Amino acid sequence: xxxxxxxxxxxxxxxxAAAASAQTEIxxxxxxxxGGNAAAMDAIVAAFEEANPDITVRQITxxxxxxxDTGLITQLQSNEVPDIYFQWAGFPLARDVxxxxxxxxxxxxxxxxxxxxxDSAFSSGAGTTVDGDIYMVPLSLDVTNTIxxxxxxxxxxxxxxxxTWDEFLTVIGTLAEAGETPIVTGNNELWPLGNWASHVAAxxxxxxxxxxxxxxxxxxxxxxxxxxxELMQELHEAGAxxxxxxxxxxxxxxxxxxxxxxxxxxxxSWLVGSAGEMxxxxxxxxxxxxxxxxxxxxxxxxxxxxxxGLVVHAxxxxxxxxxxxxxxxxxxxxxxxxxxxxxxxPVAGVEAEIDPQLQAMSDLLANADAMVPPPDTxxxxxxxxxxxxxxxxxxxxEKTAEGALTWLDETVAAMGQQ
Amino acid sequence: MWSATERRRPVEWLQFGLGALIVAAxxxxxxxxxxxxxxxxxxxxxxxxxxxDEWRWSNFSEAWAQGxxxxxxxxxxxxxxxxxxxxxxxxxxxxxxxxxxxxxxRRWLYRLLLIGLLLPxxxxxxxxxxxLRDLGLLNTLWALILPGAAWSLSLTVFVMYGYFNSxxxxxxxxxxxxxxxTWQIFRDISVPMVWPSMLTMAIVNTINIxxxxxxxxxxITDDDKRTLxxxxxxxxxxxSTDYAMVFAALTITTVPILALYFLLQRxxxxxxxxxxxx
Amino acid sequence: xxxxxxxxxxTGRINLLFALPALTLFGLFVLLPIGSSVWFAFxxxxxxxxxxxxxxxxxxxxxxxxxxxxxxxxVTLYILGTLVLEVMFGLVIAxxxxxxxxxxxxxRGMFFSxxxxxxxxxxVLWTFVLDYRLGLLNAVLESVGREEWTRPWLSxxxxxxxxxxxxxxxxxxxxxxxxxxxxxxxxxxxxxxAATLDGAGPVRQFFTITLPLLxxxxxxxxxxxxxxxxxxxxxxxxxxxxxxxxxxxxxATWIIRQGFDNNQLGYATALTVILxxxxxxxxxxxxRISERVNVVRY
Numbered sequence: 001x002x003x004x005x006x007x008x009x010x011x012x013x014x015x016x017a018a019a020a021s022a023q024t025e026i027x028x029x030x031x032x033x034x035g036g037n038a039a040a041m042d043a044i045v046a047a048f049e050e051a052n053p054d055i056t057v058r059q060i061t062x063x064x065x066x067x068x069d070t071g072l073i074t075q076l077q078s079n080e081v082p083d084i085y086f087q088w089a090g091f092p093l094a095r096d097v098x099x100x101x102x103x104x105x106x107x108x109x110x111x112x113x114x115x116x117x118x119d120s121a122f123s124s125g126a127g128t129t130v131d132g133d134i135y136m137v138p139l140s141l142d143v144t145n146t147i148x149x150x151x152x153x154x155x156x157x158x159x160x161x162x163x164t165w166d167e168f169l170t171v172i173g174t175l176a177e178a179g180e181t182p183i184v185t186g187n188n189e190l191w192p193l194g195n196w197a198s199h200v201a202a203x204x205x206x207x208x209x210x211x212x213x214x215x216x217x218x219x220x221x222x223x224x225x226x227x228x229x230e231l232m233q234e235l236h237e238a239g240a241x242x243x244x245x246x247x248x249x250x251x252x253x254x255x256x257x258x259x260x261x262x263x264x265x266x267x268x269s270w271l272v273g274s275a276g277e278m279x280x281x282x283x284x285x286x287x288x289x290x291x292x293x294x295x296x297x298x299x300x301x302x303x304x305x306x307x308x309g310l311v312v313h314a315x316x317x318x319x320x321x322x323x324x325x326x327x328x329x330x331x332x333x334x335x336x337x338x339x340x341x342x343x344x345x346p347v348a349g350v351e352a353e354i355d356p357q358l359q360a361m362s363d364l365l366a367n368a369d370a371m372v373p374p375p376d377t378x379x380x381x382x383x384x385x386x387x388x389x390x391x392x393x394x395x396x397x398e399k400t401a402e403g404a405l406t407w408l409d410e411t412v413a414a415m416g417q418q
Numbered sequence: 419m420w421s422a423t424e425r426r427r428p429v430e431w432l433q434f435g436l437g438a439l440i441v442a443a444x445x446x447x448x449x450x451x452x453x454x455x456x457x458x459x460x461x462x463x464x465x466x467x468x469x470x471d472e473w474r475w476s477n478f479s480e481a482w483a484q485g486x487x488x489x490x491x492x493x494x495x496x497x498x499x500x501x502x503x504x505x506x507x508x509x510x511x512x513x514x515x516x517x518x519x520x521x522x523x524r525r526w527l528y529r530l531l532l533i534g535l536l537l538p539x540x541x542x543x544x545x546x547x548x549x550l551r552d553l554g555l556l557n558t559l560w561a562l563i564l565p566g567a568a569w570s571l572s573l574t575v576f577v578m579y580g581y582f583n584s585x586x587x588x589x590x591x592x593x594x595x596x597x598x599x600t601w602q603i604f605r606d607i608s609v610p611m612v613w614p615s616m617l618t619m620a621i622v623n624t625i626n627i628x629x630x631x632x633x634x635x636x637x638i639t640d641d642d643k644r645t646l647x648x649x650x651x652x653x654x655x656x657x658s659t660d661y662a663m664v665f666a667a668l669t670i671t672t673v674p675i676l677a678l679y680f681l682l683q684r685x686x687x688x689x690x691x692x693x694x695x696x
Numbered sequence: 697x698x699x700x701x702x703x704x705x706x707t708g709r710i711n712l713l714f715a716l717p718a719l720t721l722f723g724l725f726v727l728l729p730i731g732s733s734v735w736f737a738f739x740x741x742x743x744x745x746x747x748x749x750x751x752x753x754x755x756x757x758x759x760x761x762x763x764x765x766x767x768x769x770x771v772t773l774y775i776l777g778t779l780v781l782e783v784m785f786g787l788v789i790a791x792x793x794x795x796x797x798x799x800x801x802x803x804r805g806m807f808f809s810x811x812x813x814x815x816x817x818x819x820v821l822w823t824f825v826l827d828y829r830l831g832l833l834n835a836v837l838e839s840v841g842r843e844e845w846t847r848p849w850l851s852x853x854x855x856x857x858x859x860x861x862x863x864x865x866x867x868x869x870x871x872x873x874x875x876x877x878x879x880x881x882x883x884x885x886x887x888x889x890a891a892t893l894d895g896a897g898p899v900r901q902f903f904t905i906t907l908p909l910l911x912x913x914x915x916x917x918x919x920x921x922x923x924x925x926x927x928x929x930x931x932x933x934x935x936x937x938x939x940x941x942x943x944x945x946x947x948a949t950w951i952i953r954q955g956f957d958n959n960q961l962g963y964a965t966a967l968t969v970i971l972x973x974x975x976x977x978x979x980x981x982x983x984r985i986s987e988r989v990n991v992v993r994y
Contacts, residue, residue: 426797429898430795430797433792433795434795434797434799434800436792437789437792437793437800437803438799438803440789440792440807441793441803441806441807444806444807444809444810444866444869444870445806445807445809447810447821447822447825447866448809448810448813450821450832451817451821466832466835504721507717508717508718508721509718511714511715511717511718512714512715512717512718512719514714515711515712515714515715516715518704518705519704519705519706519707519711519714520704520706520707520708520711521707521708521709521710521711521712521715522709522712523712527715527719530727531718531719531722533726533727534722534726535923535979537726537730537923537927537972537975537976539927539929542725542726542729542730542733542968543951543952543955544733544736544951544955544961544964544965544968545728545729545730545732545733545736545965546725546729548729548732549724549725549728549729549732564721564724564725565725567721568721568722568724568725568726569725569726571718571721571722571726572722572726575718587705590705591705594705594706600705600706600711600714603705604714625811625812628814629813629814629815629816629930631814631815631816631930631933631934632929632930632933632952636956646814646816647814647815647816648816650814650816650817650820651816651934654816654820661824664820668817668820668821671814671817672812672813672814672817675812676809676812676813679805679808679809679812680802680805683801683804683805683808684801686874687804687874687877687878687881690874690875690878
């Protein structure tokens with residue numbers, strides 16, 4: 001029975017393949033569906049197809065959550081693998097390499113291509129390499145979290161962007177007292193607040209302990225995670241968050257920020273790309289990085305960020321065409337288009353007329369005293385998710401910091417070594 | 419039985435009034451969805467309960483174009499049509515065999531088939547994913563059609579078997595005496611005989627498969643092979659602030675199947691009443 | 697079920713051919729996945745790399761996983777809720793709408809209509825009704841001066857599951873109504889007429905005639921509600937996806953989250969095996985009880 005079906009399936013595939021053989025088609029799957037980024041990618045693909053008439057690029061897109069939950073895994077294992085796919089540097093890429101999905105690009109990038117990127121793009125901490133070999137062409141630098149705010153409302157209350165945690169709490173207190181929602185976050189998927197809470201943790205927990213806890217080598221209590229959870233509880237007690245935080249999605253929360261239903265919104269640099277289609281004309285906003293919590297900490301002014309990039313599938317039918325496209329994509333001209341669409345280019349010396357907000361992101365990264373990667377792309381996902389949930393417990397008042405910490409260590413212990 | 423033309427007694431008016439009240443409350447969200455589809459986004463928030471100031475038919479053409487609903491519609495129709503035909507066809511033949519014919523393992527196989535009534539589809543999502551991959555069906559419409567039909571079989575066979583058993587096999591036996599083959603009896607006598615029940619199950623399965631979400635979410639990745647429920651989820655994600663668009667898209671996708679049910683509901687109830695659903 | 701156990705039209709192995717297409721489909725896409733998956737339950741597997749055998753680790757973990765254990769409490773509460781809001785409500789409406797008068801057919805159709813909407817449509821519709829900031833429900837409460845009653849319905853552990861039960865009742869009551877209505881149609885009118893002559897009112901007629909005669913349909917409906925409750929995934933997925941804080945986590949949502957969000961397919965399969973065993977046990981227990989009920993009464 002199985003054999004018959006296999007044969008049937010194979011025949012159907014051959015027929016499909018034969019119909020499309022006149023042209024080389026590269027299948028390119030990613031999750032860049034929002035305004036500026038999507039338009040820029042479309043423009044780059046169009047330019048490429050014009051320059052290479054015998055190659056067409058077929059984009060297969062998903063929304064973020066679907067892409068990372070099921071979209072990518074389904075495709076990587078299907079019979080028609082994508083030639084190029086979008087991936088986060090770090091843990092996801094390393095897992096793909098181990099499973100044999102990612103192609104080694106060291107040789108292809110050896111003749112100067114790799115040197116066109118910023119210095120840190122292929123450093124050991126960047127997560128684009130495994131055992132010294134390059135597996136990813138970096139595409140964007142993402143600031144995973146910063147705090148966006150509505151400048152008009154802040155001015156209305158004579159407030160300024162805070163520089164220390166205490167000032168931050170004062171700002172929140174003033175706004176809450178005036179009946180505003182100080183911070184809106186849509187945390188039903190747990191990562192929006194979780195990423196921020198991880199950044200807060202990295203500001204107060206020594207890096208070695210932070211790392212040990214997420215690798216399950218130390219309990220979160222021993223590593224010193226009580227403090228960041230207490231900070232989340234402080235925010236809750238100051239009335240910082242929207243009441244429907246735990247039921248709200250990430251996108252509706254961003255919409256609420258643009259609709260002036262809240263003053264601040266902690267989320268990543270991709271907000272800039274969505275502002276075009278979601279914000280009303282004349283909506284004025286800016287951002288500040290998480291205020292300094294403890295000046296004596298290891299990296300009191302760290303930023304949380306990550307690299308994303310494109311991977312060539314190891315079983316790609318057209319690896320050469322795929323590499324041709326990626327090289328074209330990394331050229332300064334194309335990176336200018338890409339940056340103007342609302343992304344931070346990892347290619348060195350790209351001079352684009354970028355959005356001032358994006359320039360600020362770029363400065364934020366340049367001025368940071370350390371770069372912290374988000375736990376859900378660095379460590380085993382279940383452990384990261386458990387911390388995210390503990391942070392949500394403390395930030396919503398569902399549990400005290402103490403209770404959340406106990407819950408966290410029990411949950412992580414129950415899941416076994418990941 | 420009370421005749422439909424006789425004047426209603428007070429208790430019947432009470433029954434009618436109470437019924438109408440509850441039904442109106444149940445039906446209101448659907449009406450509200452359709453009315454909102456005609457409004458502008460601003461109007462939905464300003465005046466959520468009123469009639470639209472202006473009936474904006476353009477919302478529908480815009481939603482249709484922006485959401486690529488045409489393609490989604492075609493996929494949903496293909497999947498539903500093929501899967502329902504497959505399920506009802508296979509189930510009728512199986513029910514015929516189980517109730518009219520004798521073969522080794524008859525009772526045992528019938529009971530095995532009913533296991534499907536007890537298990538939720540999410541139970542098999544992960545292994546089914548692997549099987550579809552091995553068959554090379556992942557990311558094709560077959561990945562929705564074949565599991566969709568298979569998971570409809572248990573209920574369909576259960577109902578059809580009951581229906582066969584409620585009808586005496588006199589005509590089939592007469593045909594047998596005249597020398598008809600089993601296949602001819604099935605095709606010319608049995609199928610026309612159980613037709614009402616087949617129609618009922620076709621409608622029930624159409625509703626289920628048309629709305630199927632989980633398999634569609636997991637097994638299809640290409641945009642051009644998606645079905646309506648998944649397409650709508652994505653549409654909602656992208657237009658999360660434009661409720662007028664969302665309601666227009668929902669209305670376009672819901673009204674046809676709603677109309678189909680209203681047209682055919684008499685048959686559904688007739689099919690169920692004559693069937694041993696108990 | 698009355699079975700016409702007469703002479704069979706034909707005997708012999710060849711007749712299996714009629715059942716073969718159904719059995720093949722069923723075997724390939726229902727039985728085979730269940731059977732073939734059991735092995736993964738004993739492995740650690742992220743879906744990408746090769747599975748690694750770990751014995752009973754996943755099962756041990758499952759019994760220490762508090763969210764997993766609570767998901768059975770949640771699904772039990774949900775099923776109890778559906779018995780009232782779907783089965784009971786459906787029965788009452790079936791009796792109420794049992795008339796040949798003009799308009800009743802249309803009303804039955806309208807009562808059934810939520811069943812026809814896709815779960816996506818129902819989810820979007822109700823998200824809009826229940827939304828904290830812009831939702832219809834809170835707007836209504838505010839307009840009648842009950843601002844203190846407004847709350848983020850789907851964001852608070854105390855109300856999220858109840859909200860889901862209400863939406864579920866709205867959606868599925870029509871289905872049970874139709875089953876009860878079809879059964880009501882088979883009760884001969886003269887039984888009621890005789891009871892009326894004896895002076896029994898409508899309420900007494902309901903309890904002494906209708907309810908006993910619907911016992912078999914009732915059992916079918918309860919069985920469908922219980923097994924359907926375990927199978928319920930779409931509604932939870934579209935409304936809360938298990939949140940807030942796992943307050944609406946049911947086995948199906950937890951399995952999907954472990955398997956596809958957290959890439960722990962081995963563990964998710966172990967949870968699946970446990971769910972299958974629980975549902976089968978409940979269904980068998982239920983069938984045993986319903987047989988006994990029938991034996992005692994007849």
